[in-house]
Amino acid sequence: MEGVPEDKCTLIAELVRVLEMARQLETYMAVQQQQGDAAGGDQRCRALVSTMRACIDRAVSCCAEGRPDSPPSGGDGSPRSGVSDQAGGEFRGRGNAAGQCKKRKTLPKWSSQVRVSAVQDVSPLDDGLSWRKYGQKDILGAKYPRSYFRCTHRHTQSCQASKHVQRTDGDPLLFDVVYHGSHTCAQAQGAAARPVNQPAQQQTDTEQTTSPGFQAGPAVLPFSLRPASNKPPGAHDAGDGATSSRFIATGCTVTASPFVSPATSECRIVSGGYALGGGVTMAGVRNVPDVELAATTNSLMAMGQMDFMFPLDAASFLELESPASYC
DNA sequence: CCGATTTGACCCAA
DNA sequence: TTGGGTCAAATCGG
Numbered sequence: 001m002e003g004v005p006e007d008k009c010t011l012i013a014e015l016v017r018v019l020e021m022a023r024q025l026e027t028y029m030a031v032q033q034q035q036g037d038a039a040g041g042d043q044r045c046r047a048l049v050s051t052m053r054a055c056i057d058r059a060v061s062c063c064a065e066g067r068p069d070s071p072p073s074g075g076d077g078s079p080r081s082g083v084s085d086q087a088g089g090e091f092r093g094r095g096n097a098a099g100q101c102k103k104r105k106t107l108p109k110w111s112s113q114v115r116v117s118a119v120q121d122v123s124p125l126d127d128g129l130s131w132r133k134y135g136q137k138d139i140l141g142a143k144y145p146r147s148y149f150r151c152t153h154r155h156t157q158s159c160q161a162s163k164h165v166q167r168t169d170g171d172p173l174l175f176d177v178v179y180h181g182s183h184t185c186a187q188a189q190g191a192a193a194r195p196v197n198q199p200a201q202q203q204t205d206t207e208q209t210t211s212p213g214f215q216a217g218p219a220v221l222p223f224s225l226r227p228a229s230n231k232p233p234g235a236h237d238a239g240d241g242a243t244s245s246r247f248i249a250t251g252c253t254v255t256a257s258p259f260v261s262p263a264t265s266e267c268r269i270v271s272g273g274y275a276l277g278g279g280v281t282m283a284g285v286r287n288v289p290d291v292e293l294a295a296t297t298n299s300l301m302a303m304g305q306m307d308f309m310f311p312l313d314a315a316s317f318l319e320l321e322s323p324a325s326y327c
Numbered sequence: 328c329c330g331a332t333t334t335g336a337c338c339c340a341a
Numbered sequence: 342t343t344g345g346g347t348c349a350a351a352t353c354g355g
Contacts, residue, residue, distance in 0.1 A: 133331075134332090135334085135346070139345075146345085152330095
């Protein structure tokens, strides 16, 4: 976080280029639509896409190479978000008589971004697992409070999983979801709880196709967005594996939410955990192009428009983005 | 009555 | 000292 290393400069440059191209692409497409000029525009679009991919490729390479020193804020990753809920979280905490955890232990963590179709529509945030809200906090500089969830079975099954959810400032429809630790409870055993950063977990493919089905039931709406009525009825061990893990299994960027409302919702994994790489923090990985850009709305939102095209080349492109490959 | 949510207070890392 | 993360009592709802 101090000086900007060369790698990062390159990275930034590449990202800027991609951004610019995205804008151009957007413009071309808009023109196409108006003029019905499919031929010429199409070629230009292809060229742009190709170049963009190359840029992203280089950017990802930069990430990978710069990784060793990438833990930007402190060795263990984000300094603030260090998690204290580890196994046996019960004995942590104030007073901490046990005193066995002087330092907050950092669990593997990864984040995703979830876009909802409407402010009150938080169903895409349901990852199929049962979470219990244990806190909410206003975050300095953030418009919206951050909600804290932990696995419902934390005490009964010592499941360490927890997650933080927060609306992004720029886009109220976009949520930042940060997962800490992986589910070890029974509901996760089935299929769900695999950390999204475990790409080998290919069991998600089936879920993908069934996504609407498992969601059909009462959705978990663990957010305070909703009116006072609490307790989402469907929040228990659905065991329906529909979790964030599916995101990662298919790559980092998934458009058209695999979850509930594919039409409008959108989820994307922002980062891989550093469990694999042993040091890459989310902050570091957030440099992944489409991710960061998507999170940063405003003028950068042009990238958001591009999402639809990534899946076209998803195979190769996503490989680059697979957290395991560089995290 | 039981389990989930809310919310103020506390703990701890930076 | 500050602010993020967590605890736990109070409250709510089925």
